[in-house]
Amino acid sequence: MKVNKELMKGSTVILILSLLSKAEMYGYEMIKEIERKSDGVFSFKEGTLYPILHSLEMEQCVESFWAEEGGRKRKYYRITKQGQAMLKEKEQEWSLFSLSVNRVIGEERA
Amino acid sequence: MKPNLEAHPLLQAYLDQVCAHIRMKEVHDAIREELLSHLLEIIEARGTLEGESEDQVIQAAILQMGNADVLGKQFNGAHKPKKDYGMMALVAGMILFGLVTLFAVKVSLVDGMLEYKLVYGGVGIAAMVGMYFADYRKILHFAEPLYAATVGLLMVALWQGVHVNGANQWIILPGHISIPVFSMSPYLLIIAIAGMLLQGNEAAAHVSGCRAVWMPVKQVILYMVIPLICYIKSPALVPLIVYGISLALLLLVTKKWKLLAICCTGVLLMFLLLNFTDHIVHSFLYMRYTGFLHPNSETYFLTGRSLEAIRSAGLWGHGIDVANDRLPFQTNEFVFSYLIYSFGWVFGWCAGLLVLLFIVRMYRIGLRINDRISRGLFISLGSVICLELAWNLLMCLGLLPVVGLTMPIVNWSASTVIELAAVGFVLGVYRRKDLSASPGLMV
Numbered sequence: 107m108k109v110n111k112e113l114m115k116g117s118t119v120i121l122i123l124s125l126l127s128k129a130e131m132y133g134y135e136m137i138k139e140i141e142r143k144s145d146g147v148f149s150f151k152e153g154t155l156y157p158i159l160h161s162l163e164m165e166q167c168v169e170s171f172w173a174e175e176g177g178r179k180r181k182y183y184r185i186t187k188q189g190q191a192m193l194k195e196k197e198q199e200w201s202l203f204s205l206s207v208n209r210v211i212g213e214e215r216a
Numbered sequence: 217m218k219p220n221l222e223a224h225p226l227l228q229a230y231l232d233q234v235c236a237h238i239r240m241k242e243v244h245d246a247i248r249e250e251l252l253s254h255l256l257e258i259i260e261a262r263g264t265l266e267g268e269s270e271d272q273v274i275q276a277a278i279l280q281m282g283n284a285d286v287l288g289k290q291f292n293g294a295h296k297p298k299k300d301y302g303m304m305a306l307v308a309g310m311i312l313f314g315l316v317t318l319f320a321v322k323v324s325l326v327d328g329m330l331e332y333k334l335v336y337g338g339v340g341i342a343a344m345v346g347m348y349f350a351d352y353r354k355i356l357h358f359a360e361p362l363y364a365a366t367v368g369l370l371m372v373a374l375w376q377g378v379h380v381n382g383a384n385q386w387i388i389l390p391g392h393i394s395i396p397v398f399s400m401s402p403y404l405l406i407i408a409i410a411g412m413l414l415q416g417n418e419a420a421a422h423v424s425g426c427r428a429v430w431m432p433v434k435q436v437i438l439y440m441v442i443p444l445i446c447y448i449k450s451p452a453l454v455p456l457i458v459y460g461i462s463l464a465l466l467l468l469v470t471k472k473w474k475l476l477a478i479c480c481t482g483v484l485l486m487f488l489l490l491n492f493t494d495h496i497v498h499s500f501l502y503m504r505y506t507g508f509l510h511p512n513s514e515t516y517f518l519t520g521r522s523l524e525a526i527r528s529a530g531l532w533g534h535g536i537d538v539a540n541d542r543l544p545f546q547t548n549e550f551v552f553s554y555l556i557y558s559f560g561w562v563f564g565w566c567a568g569l570l571v572l573l574f575i576v577r578m579y580r581i582g583l584r585i586n587d588r589i590s591r592g593l594f595i596s597l598g599s600v601i602c603l604e605l606a607w608n609l610l611m612c613l614g615l616l617p618v619v620g621l622t623m624p625i626v627n628w629s630a631s632t633v634i635e636l637a638a639v640g641f642v643l644g645v646y647r648r649k650d651l652s653a654s655p656g657l658m659v
Contacts, residue, residue: 134258152281154286156287157293179253181249
C-alpha cells in the first residue's frame with residue numbers, strides 16, 4: 107500500500123533532517139535510504155527532494171558541498187545546528203500529532 | 217553504460233525544461249549538475265533490461281525523477297532572487313534627490329555643464345542596473361587584473377601630475393574629459409581584494425610550507441603598502457581614509473584577524489618611524505585640513521562661507537532663482553549647502569534623514585548576508601559610499617575638513633558613474649545572497 111501524496115508532503119522535511127542528523131548524504135542516497143527504511147512505503151518522484159533541500163539550505167538548516175568519488179560529482183548535504191533545533195521541534199510536533207490521531211482513532215474503534 | 221550518456225539529448229532536454237522555469241540563472245548550472253548526477257545513478261542502479269533501447273532506459277529514469285514543469289516551478293519557488301524593496305526605494309530617493317539638485321543648480325552652471333551632468337547621471341544609472349544583473353561572482357574571478365588595472369591608473373595619474381587643489385588625483389584625457397581615478401580607486405580596490413580573499417580561501421587548503429609564509433607578506437604588500445604609497449604620494453586624504461576604514465571593515469567581517477592586526481601595526485609603525493606626523497603638521501594640506509576648527513584661520517574661509525549660506529536660508533530658503541555669489545563650489549563640493557540655501561532648513565532635514573536612512577539600511581541588510589566574503593564585500597563597499605556621503609554632509613555643516621569631495625550619488629559628476637555602479641554591485645550581492653556552493657568548489 108502506498109501513502110497518500112498529501113500525507114507525504116508534510117513529513118518530507120522531518121525525514122530529510124532526521125537522515126542528515128545521522129550522516130552526510132547526497133540526494134540519491136537519501137531517497138534510497140528513505141525507501142529502504144520505510145520498506146518502500148515512502149516513494150515519491152525523486153526530483154522533488156531537491157527543491158526541499160535547497161529551501162532548507164536557504165533557511166540554513168542544512169549546508170552543502172561538492173565532492174568527487176569514482177569520477178562522479180556528488181553534492182553532499184550536512185545538517186547545521188539550526189537544522190538540529192528544527193528537527194527537535196518537528197519531532198515533538200510529530201509525536202504530539204501522531205499521539206492525538208491515534209487517540210481519536212482509538213476512541214472511535216472502541 | 218556508455219560514457220557519453222551525460223550529453224544525451226533526452227537528458228539535456230529534460231534539464232532544459234526544468235531550468236526554463238527557474239528565473240535565477242545563476243543556479244542553473246548547479247541544479248543541472250545535481251539532477252544529472254541523480255539521473256545517472258538511477259540509470260546505473262537499474263541496468264538495462266533485455267531488448268530495451270537506450271532511450272527507453274532514460275525515459276524510465278526521467279519518469280522516476282518526476283515532471284519537469286512541476287519540478288522547475290518548485291525550484292523557482294526555492295530560488296527567488298532576494299530583493300530589499302526598502303533599500304531600492306532609498307536608492308530611487310537618492311537619484312530623485314540628484315535630479316532635484318541638478319534642477320536647483322541649473323542657474324549656477326556654466327554652459328555645457330548641465331549636459332555633462334545629465335550624461336554622467338544617465339550612464340551611472342545604466343551602470344547600476346548593469347551591475348545589479350551581472351553576476352558579481354564572475355567579476356571576483358578577475359580580482360588580480362582588476363587590482364593591477366586600478367594601481368596602474370593611480371600610477372598614470374601620479375605620472376601625469378595634474379594638480380587640483382594641491383593634490384594629484386585625476387587622469388586628464390583629450391577633449392576635457394577627466395577621470396577621477398583616486399576617488400574611484402577605493403571601490404575598485406575593495407572589490408579586487410574581496411576577490412583575492414575569496415581565491416585565497418579556496419586555495420588555502422592546498423598551500424603549505426614556503427608559500428604559507430609568503431602569502432600574508434604578499435597580502436600586506438598588495439592590500440596596504442601599495443595603495444598607501446599611492447595615496448600619500450598624491451596626496452589623497454579622503455581616498456586614504458575611506459579606503460583604510462573600508463579595508464579594515466572587510467578584514468573584520470571576513471575575520472582575517474591576523475591580517476588586520478598586521479595592517480594596523482604597520483600603519484602605526486610607519487607613522488612613528490618616518491616621523492610622518494611631523495612632516496604633515498608643517499604641510500599646506502595640514503593647515504587646510506584643520507582650518508575648519510579655527511574660525512580665525514585663513515583656511516576657515518570655505519567652511520565659513522558654507523555655514524553662512526546655510527544660516528541665511530531660514531526654514532523655507534531663498535528659492536532657486538536667487539544665485540549665491542558668496543558660496544564657492546556650489547555646484548560640486550558645497551551642493552548640499554547650496555540646496556539648503558535655496559530650499560531651506562526643512563529640505564535640509566529631509567535630505568539629511570534620507571541619507572541617514574540610506575546608511576542605516578545599507579548596514580542592516582548587509583548583516584543579513586550569511587556568506588562571510590559576500591557580507592564583507594557588501595559592508596565594505598557600502599561603507600565607501602556611506603563614508604563619503606557622511607563626510608560630505610558633515611563638511612558642509614562645518615564638522616569635518618573641506619576636502620575635494622562631492623556628494624556621492626546625489627551630485628552628478630564623473631565619479632557618480634562608479635558610485636551608482638557600486639550601489640548596483642552591492643544590491644547584486646544581496647540578490648544572490650542565498651546561492652549555495654557551485655560544482656566548481658570541490659572538496
